[in-house]
Amino acid sequence: MKALQSRLASLDRSIRQYLLITFNYWNFTITDGALRMLVVLHFHTLGYSPLEVAALFLFYEIFGVVTNLTGGWLGARLGLNRTMNIGLGMQIVALGMLTVPSTMLTVPWVMAAQALSGIAKDLNKMSGKSSIKMLVKDGNQGTLYKWIAILTGSKNALKGLGFFIGGLLLSTVGFKYAMVIMAAVLLVVLLLSLKMLDQDIGKAKNKAKFSEMFSKSGPINILSAARLFLFGARDVWFVIALPIYLGATFGWASSEVGGFMATWVIGYGFIQSIAPKVTGKNSDGRSAMVWAAALAIITAAVAYGVQTGWHPQAVIVIGLMIFGALFAINSSLHSYLIVAYAREDGVSLDVGFYYMANAMGRLLGTVLSGWIFELYGLDMCLWISAAFIALAAVISIGLPRVQQA
Template structure:
């Protein structure tokens, strides 16, 4: 494929992924803040997202084969269409339903959204592997896609909080569904030729795990890495910040929506910016693969003490306190910096390790592990916060980060086969 069509295809994939992740971030914040405002407990809030993560695990196991069988454009379009359907379903949520019925319904809708998200993610990341003109460009292209995606998702967090505070839950959902529908139509009509179609051997089911132990070990490290983030990110920190920032009264609660959404947005935008800059931070995109493996192990280790120190500070504070809130903001921004570099290295390594003839299945297995980590983190976030408050929530995140470091240590280049 010549350079111009390749670049157009990459730009189209990136634009579609941006639109999807903007809606994904906004939807998560809308659901979290809306139901927290209705008085749902931390455990119930976590349950709202459980099927989202379970669906991600199942989707990633099968999506790689689907993409190989039907082509990446098909799975990308399918992800966008399913997200629109999930948004439309949420508009039918009835405030008169019981808590149990509301939880069950939102869980089911979030499950559809989880399928949609992982179809779009797998399609986009696999396309980068197959479109990139070489290994040097691969690190830059995947870092740019992943970093920009997370920056857009961060904007989605703020957008969701702002829409909830300004127009309410249902109107916000309708607005998001309408915009995403227009984007899907544009992508279907104008996506240039260049996304790969069926791949050789696509009719054969060849199992879930990769034949390359590096892919399997990296996937394990990825699972614990994202578990470490979501243990504090999904429920613990948003609920703590809302309690710390909103005295009694509806006006204060609306202001807290903007503040909590603004922090979550800033964190994810900063995380995305660091991901995009990771090749420069690590000395350029042309370094040997063994150096990237060593960097991944080192940065995984740097992440471990941050949540543990914050957990000790939260235990010392004994509740909400201005000094603790300020420390959490700074500490979690530092966590985001280290996490972003580590995540960017993982995203590069899975594409560098993956074989071209089964890249969609290797990437699917890797993102299955990613979704499993988010599921574990989601459950831990609600359960640990309800049982032990913020200290236990952050300490659990530290233990997950330590497990990721241990798993990454098994990637040492001298113990693995050559690429």
């Protein structure tokens, strides 16, 4: 621990804080991905229907919407270090709630734990991405895009690793001890963060008013609407439908499902981290529209392949890998644009509003994932996904160039 502290102390302040924020974000993300996979697979094994499994995540997504809206305001008033640490602490409590005996793991109890986890996740994400704005010199958009892409891409790669770890822990140590292990790791991370993270990073110079939670910026409102449909399009097939479909239709084991989901998200995260090289560092709103249109076409092609039953395993595995690559570029572009469009004083307010829309998209996608899959199957989930992405592309037409924001 002392050797690590001395090495960090020798680095430039902005680099040091960026590494600490990323370290927090990474560890939290692994537990978040593992927890999602553990809950989906464990409760499906217990006989829960796809819609009932989706219901377990309902409060997770609902409270994510509320947290992003209010979390930006809290970050501006308290400082982003505090909101990040609060998120870590709440995730530890949520994991602890799921260590109770199996007879106590009722639907309301699990939903309450998931609600706490949803609040924790969005406090952590909002704090991490908002902090980057404060560490990059004003006007250096290329560096901003690069740092955001690395943070976002590495986070999603590790979320994929979390999916794999979740499936592995479920098949080795079981549901309860998986929660104990993850809570212990996060406790160490929290203690390190409390000691080493700057105290006032992201704290607004003027006290943010509660009424300022809602964005008055045209570009941010447009980008937030596009983000809502983009993430609804992913989760409508990814969250509930795909894991259950792979096990029920193809007979994949829990570890195989977790491994595929992990590979998908790790690849997705890698593409996110190199997005500036693919799109160019001077990307703007027009780039977001073009890449969304390309993603809509690919999604429709995958949906058609699944519907017609043409080599379904190949279509799903290869088609969704292509989807992941294009989705990663879209997501990385959005993550950069929101930080670029956001004002510097009180950045967390704008970022929080944007991620509120992101959480609303996840909520919509999660509910539809269980409901549509149960009634109509995976192909209809994918058709709805294609329609949502097409809407995101149309909305993105109104996005300005970064220099105009």
